[in-house]
Amino acid sequence: MAEDCLFCKIVNRQIPSEFLYEDENFVVIKDINPHAPVHLLILPKHHIRSINDMEKQDSELVGNMFLVAKQMAKEQGVNESGYKVGFNVEKGGGQVIFHLHLHLLGGWEK
Amino acid sequence: MAEDCLFCKIVNRQIPSEFLYEDENFVVIKDINPHAPVHLLILPKHHIRSINDMEKQDSELVGNMFLVAKQMAKEQGVNESGYKVGFNVEKGGGQVIFHLHLHLLGGWEK
Numbered sequence: 001m002a003e004d005c006l007f008c009k010i011v012n013r014q015i016p017s018e019f020l021y022e023d024e025n026f027v028v029i030k031d032i033n034p035h036a037p038v039h040l041l042i043l044p045k046h047h048i049r050s051i052n053d054m055e056k057q058d059s060e061l062v063g064n065m066f067l068v069a070k071q072m073a074k075e076q077g078v079n080e081s082g083y084k085v086g087f088n089v090e091k092g093g094g095q096v097i098f099h100l101h102l103h104l105l106g107g108w109e110k
Numbered sequence: 111m112a113e114d115c116l117f118c119k120i121v122n123r124q125i126p127s128e129f130l131y132e133d134e135n136f137v138v139i140k141d142i143n144p145h146a147p148v149h150l151l152i153l154p155k156h157h158i159r160s161i162n163d164m165e166k167q168d169s170e171l172v173g174n175m176f177l178v179a180k181q182m183a184k185e186q187g188v189n190e191s192g193y194k195v196g197f198n199v200e201k202g203g204g205q206v207i208f209h210l211h212l213h214l215l216g217g218w219e220k
Contacts, residue, residue: 051176051179051180051195052180052183052189054176054177054180056177058173059169059170059173059174059176059177060169060170060173061173062172062173062176063168063169063170063171063172063173063174064169064173066161066164066169066172066197067164067166067169069161070161070162070164073162073199079162079199079200080200081200081202081203082198082199082200082201082202082203082204082205083199083200083202083203084196084197084198084199084203084204085161085196085197085199086194086195086196086197086213087176087194087195087196088192088194089183089189089192089193089194089195090189090190090191090192090193091192092191092192092193092216092218093191093192093193093194093216094192094194095192103196106202106203108202
């Protein structure tokens with residue numbers, strides 16, 4: 001756990017937050033400033049600052065975030081209509097919280 | 111290899127394309143319709159239709175795509191200025207070619 005990390009405090013339940021999903025390695029929350037009708041964040045419990053700080057041993061963890069995303073897209077009913085899943089990296093890439101988090105966006109009107 | 115898959119033909123060199131990077135598992139090409147000054151596509155040589163078709167055994171491969179992305183961001187000089195890395199899933203999510211590919215976008219003016 002990193003000190004003064006908002007997402008570490010959320011995954012460790014020091015700051016209350018609604019979890020749409022939780023397992024040993026991940027939690028899923030809603031983005032508080034949604035950019036799509038469905039906008040979720042998949043957070044690893046393990047603190048990794050950003051994709052720029054990802055190491056070889058993190059590959060399976062990062063890959064598993066997409067299995068969670070796939071499952072959440074289905075649960076949210078956007079798996080067939082389509083969605084976007086991605087990371088913002090560094091400030092210029094749109095990253096605001098420096099604890100790795102995968103954005104899942106979908107549910108736009110057709 | 112999937113029949114009639116454009117990206118299978120590219121990774122197998124049946125259709126000529128400039129590779130910015132190649133290893134045993136991946137190739138990197140430029141997006142022919144760029145949406146940012148730097149817009150690369152990281153393609154696995156193994157055919158996976160989309161994130162919706164990803165299975166548990168694909169996790170490390172998918173995670174490794176982000177190690178390639180991290181390296182390419184550095185080579186393109188956008189690792190510090192910031193970038194976005196993500197997948198479009200299904201037509202409504204913006205997916206056009208149904209062979210998994212990771213978009214890397216960056217290099218916007220500050």
